[in-house]
Amino acid sequence: xxxxxxxxxxxxxxxxxxxxxxxxxxxxxxxxxxxxxxxxxxxxxxxxxxxxxxxxxxxxxxxxxxxxxxxxxxxxxxxxxxxxxxxxxxxxxxxxxxxxxxxxxxxxxxxxxxxxxxxxxxxxxxxxxxxxxxxxxxxxxxxxxxxxxxxxxxxxxxxxxxxxxxxxxxxxxxxxxxxxxxxxxxxxxxxxxxxxxxxxxxx
Numbered sequence: 001x002x003x004x005x006x007x008x009x010x011x012x013x014x015x016x017x018x019x020x021x022x023x024x025x026x027x028x029x030x031x032x033x034x035x036x037x038x039x040x041x042x043x044x045x046x047x048x049x050x051x052x053x054x055x056x057x058x059x060x061x062x063x064x065x066x067x068x069x070x071x072x073x074x075x076x077x078x079x080x081x082x083x084x085x086x087x088x089x090x091x092x093x094x095x096x097x098x099x100x101x102x103x104x105x106x107x108x109x110x111x112x113x114x115x116x117x118x119x120x121x122x123x124x125x126x127x128x129x130x131x132x133x134x135x136x137x138x139x140x141x142x143x144x145x146x147x148x149x150x151x152x153x154x155x156x157x158x159x160x161x162x163x164x165x166x167x168x169x170x171x172x173x174x175x176x177x178x179x180x181x182x183x184x185x186x187x188x189x190x191x192x193x194x195x196x197x198x199x200x201x202x203x
Contacts, residue, residue: 001048005079014087027082031075042055047059055068056069091108092108093191095191097191115159116175120161122161131153133148154197156195157187157191161174
């Protein structure tokens with residue numbers, strides 16, 4: 001059985017940028033529903049004994065297992081999203097990732113502009129990511145439940161741009177939500193930990 005992982009902070013910890021009410025719905029209902037649905041779908045299925053990442057990889061692209069993929073990938077994405085934020089986060093990049101951003105994207109302002117542009121212009125539901133691949137960092141978006149690691153990249157950070165992530169607090173103002181994420185929430189310690197993990201794996 002897959003379980004709903006605890007949040008890394010209280011539901012009210014990201015206020016005023018993300019309200020406790022939004023977190024209650026987003027985490028307590030949306031995220032939980034993916035966990036419950038996946039457990040229901042995998043009852044008596046050999047995939048139930050595999051790690052979540054393997055369930056994602058083994059169900060991707062298979063029409064008969066699309067619903068399994070959707071729910072498994074959304075569990076992974078949301079776990080990653082919660083950790084991509086921190087109370088009193090945001091601002092300029094720190095640590096090793098700062099140099100990579102400056103080399104491959106530009107200044108803090110360049111990064112924030114590029115990330116906000118990608119996140120706000122993404123059409124429909126999806127995710128904006130900072131990823132590491134081929135010894136460089138870049139910004140990408142994915143549709144629906146898709147995750148960059150499926151294509152060999154390492155996610156460092158992500159921002160959820162499905163409407164349910166921000167609509168109670170920002171209505172249709174996605175740019176304001178993404179600005180709040182960048183200025184006040186983004187967790188650079190988490191990004192640097194992900195970068196260190198991939199560097200150790202290839203060393």
